Amino acid sequence: MRGWRKMRSLLMSDEELGKKDDDHKPVKTAGQRRHSSWQPTRVPPRRSLKRIGLVFVIAILVYLFVHNIPVLGPNDRMRRPVYPPPHHPPPKHPDTPPPGDVMHPPDPATQQQQQQQTQPLVVDALERKFNGPIKFLNLAVSLQAITNTRGSQVNNKNVLFAAAGLKSAATLLPMACQMGMELKSHVHFALLGGSSIDMQHLWEINGIDKSCVVFFHADQLKDARPSYAGISTDARLEKAVFRGLYHINTYMHPQAIITDSLNDEEPYFTRGLKQHAKTSKTTVIELPRWASKSLGWITKLDSAALRAWNKVTIDISIQATPKSTGSLIRLLRSLSAADYTSSAIPHITIELPQHIDAATKSFLNSYAWPPSHVPNPTNKRYLSLRHRISRQKLTEEETSARFLESFWPAQPQQSHILVLSPHTEVAPQFFNYLKYLLLEYRYSTTAEFHSWSQHLFGISLEQPLITLDGEQPFSPPLFKHPEDVSGQIGRTANPFLWQAPSSNAVLFLGDKWTELYDFVSRTMQANENLDVIPTIVSKKVISKQHPAWLEYALRLARVRGYCFLYPGKEVGERLATVHGELYTIPEEYAVAALDDKGGIERIRQKTRAAPETQLVVSQSLSLLNSLPNHGDLWPLTALSVAAWEGAEVDSRDIRALATDFELEFKATVGGCKADSRKGQKPYEVGSAQDLFCNVP
Template sequence: MSDEELGKKDDDHKPVKNGGQRRSSAWQPARVPPRRFLKRVGFVFVVAILVYLFVHNIPILGPDNRMRRPVYPPPSTEAAQMQTVAMNNVERNFNGPIKFTNLAVSLQAISNTRGSQANNKNVLFAAASLKSAATLLPMACQMGLGLKSYVHFALLGRSSIDMEQLWEINGIDKSCVIIFHDARPDYAGISADARLEKAVFRGLHHINTYMHPQAIILDESNEEGFFTRGVKQHVKASKTPVVQLPRFASKSLSWMTKLDSAGLRMWNNIQIDIFIQATPKSAGSLIRLLRSLSAADYTSSAIPHITIELPHNIDAATKQFLEGFAWPPPNIPNPTNERYLSLRHRISKRKLTEEETSARFLESFWPTQPQQSHVLVLSPHVEVAPQFFNYLKYLLLEYRYSTNAGFHHWGKNLFGISLEQPLVTLDGKQKFSPPLFQHPEDVNGQIGGTSNPFLWQAPTSNAILLLGEKWMELHDFISRTMQAQDLLDIMPPVISEKAISKQHPSWLEIPEEYMDDDKELRSIAQKVRSAPETQLASLSLLDALPNNGNLWPLTALPIASWEGDEIDPRDLRTNAIEFELAFKKAVGACNLDSGAGQKAYESGSTRDLFCNVS
């Protein structure tokens, strides 16, 4: 039978209404009731609008055109209904299961960043608050322009803003090299804080699985409570370093955008102590130094501990000032009310010898972790700029902990970082002219040399950061040298000859052990005191540095020899080897021909230079 006949036969067996009258036996096409028809048309229209809005607002994964556009599954009817409810319902008490509808695609697209490995080049900026996003996005873009790291930005939390609108509001265009991740959960607008806190924790867990960021950068001062709690739970589990930006960080910490992922990974690990060895009759200078330290910016790090070693005789002005001196300063948050200041007062009145002064100086500090703990030695006759601590940390993270520093072993040959440029050579007889920096691309010398940081074979004494492992080597070297001297009948010239001015031997501008020596020393002291002072800059750190704040590689910096003349790196190594051999023979009593008794090099030790002491 035909389909038409099957349909008619079926109709003949159906009960009829309307007084028992049967419909005409002639076949008529079925009609959809008008009301049902209108419902279907309306449903199709709504679905079409939702699909159009969704496709039109699909977030782009990143500004790089080579990266594919994410493809998300269409929203379910339930999700669309809940979004409508969210707009009309001000109560935020939804606490159902958590789904991340937009996160999977962007995470799967970053496999080329080697995020599955613990050590990589990924850095994550994360925010839930739009205020925080407004602070972080410009910094993230600036960091991305450096092309040192893969810079990611993750949006978590309750906001319903779409990613393209977020970019538009914050002036983000295709020049911003950032990889974006939408880590907001479903039904975020009506979720309870407890659900959002859990979503932050789980979202960061998923991100960590695919990315393993070397550091997470947050603007906690403008963040939501649930976001902060979720981040803390994640960090406790993952041990990922977190950089918490203070207020106005976009200006004071803009230099951090020049660091790579390896440097940022060490942001919270390094510790810097400050040591000041006061001299008699230096009350005014010491007070000025301490006031400049109080006015400096320490938002980039934990507050440093200050140790001040006082002479036996303390003048009344110094004593009165120290009684009211607070460290950390009142403007720096100190929830534990811990005092980060130690005062040491010498017992003996007599003038110390060179050896005693050196020993006392080196015993003033010992690194708790040689690779991370360092000491800043300041003369009481200096004054620091407001940005000095940020500058130190910037140089330290770049030249000691960055990827380049690790690959080229810069830390092996880096003794410390000086904050001053000497005016005279170490012998105090000639004016010191630092070597000028030659731009690597200036092959023909058309640009000429420019002022820039440089390397010097000799340490300075007024303001210098000494690396922890090098401090240990220096400590060990002095100890072994003093032992070796007891075994020698005649002091060899390599240690007895005084090649530098009496102005420098014990790390002070005017060392106490030479205070009454002769008219020549007093003349040097007078010249130092009368030297013109440099005005302290009030600019931001990046504005004050050359090369737009970018630090040249350590191997590109010019080098000055011990005497103060510019020297080729190859000649420097040759001179260093010659001096090492002469020292081993004359002081260490080593047989250079047979090599008997010589020891292998060890980090933090100088035992390889001595064959006569253990």
């Protein structure tokens, strides 16, 4: 009753408090109708005001809490930046905005008019003390205009050039414009520094005009820099770089961020970029000094290939032979003089023979790898020497197994191996050439769409002059331009595909290396279970001047229809050369030389007398200028193809020959029945299990 009385006191006025309850009860008479002016009972005004006030107070508290979340721990960097309304409303555009409004610098007349209204703020470096809240005044407009680039998707065609210092911006702008002209990616440029220079002035200094097909993240004279950038502390600019990249990543998801050398960039930019890369896992490509000369070919790659830039690794394996001291020293010196700015430091493994002369020991004791001109912050040694305990006789199977055991890719899709003979000498640009071709033919969007890597076994640095049997001169097939229907252009010496492998200077793809390893292992097991070794594996078709493992590589290439990519004559002369004056026969055939001295001596003399290409070493010539077709790589399907014997064939003939050879190999070596699928295993990448029905 007490509760009811309190409730009633809220509903009644002071005069009514003294009346009885009965006076307020309406008298009801049976059948009596309600008065026509009757209305539902309304909530008294005092109670409504209390409710409205309570809701209003709660709303204010929620608003203050959301917009003033306290900074807790490192996650404060992930808060979204604040964007005040722009000075003018964003342009109304359809789903695909006009390219002229987004991808080009604005009109100079408009820029001059706005420059008169907005004077740049010039402050002394000592006045950089502002550390207030970070607000991006102009970045939202340009980011809202790139919806047609599908930036909301994780995989897209966006590539971002980012800079803070004006010198770095001058380095990146020409490369960004060049990449934009290729029309393979959506190229973006963002200035994230604390300089007060306006974009129009920056474009004029670097000769940038409307022909530059790049998304400049700028609102007229403004850019991706935060408010009060000119007077901000380094800590505020560092946080602004992090937040700016975070917001750009949210709307753009760039496949790669390309920057100038971080040693030449502003320290706050370097710190903010590294923190962003660690959080977002975005590929960051740091260009070295003089990148336009040594890495100009990077502008030819698309976003998918650039995404794999830091994931690709290349190891180097050198199989030293006895009495090859001079050749080995020459090779190692040429490796030290090469350019490795396009990739991580390659690891070198040298397989030494049992007997090492004093000159080789002395040179290896003082040999430093990586060389002094290659940055090595960890001071780690990337050189492994393996000194073998020799046996009285090394068979072809044993040497092949030992060779394949020298390397195993941790990630077959990303780790690759370069095999070099000690008689080889490489040019300074050889590593950039391999990286360029590997990214284009293995990781680009076109390569993935057409599955080029499915039939690519490796990439050679040299152009061979004789066939694998060592008897006939090899004439590489000439290239026919895809658009030369009438034959007016003529055929030229360009890169080509050859089914035959090389042992002098060849890069094996990681998954093909594991497949070769499995193929050799299963072949040896199958031969042990057979009473008579089939002719298809016992017949030797490769000259003994080559190592024994090359026979297995050729056999796998014939079974699968794989090919190796060889350079054209002019390009090959600028990549590597094989010297024959100090040639020594492979170790597995050295014992046979005692029984067939005449045959082995003929091989040695023929190899030493064979013509060799003279290595053209030019430090002034960039890789891009030394390649045909202005550095643009032809599609892999447009290249000419040669069968393993050396004759030019159609690519479809290679597939047909591979099918016939595979059926024969399965029947004679693999123990598979042609008319039955029983015991046959499915195909797996990096495995040869489907070729053998008699090996588990």
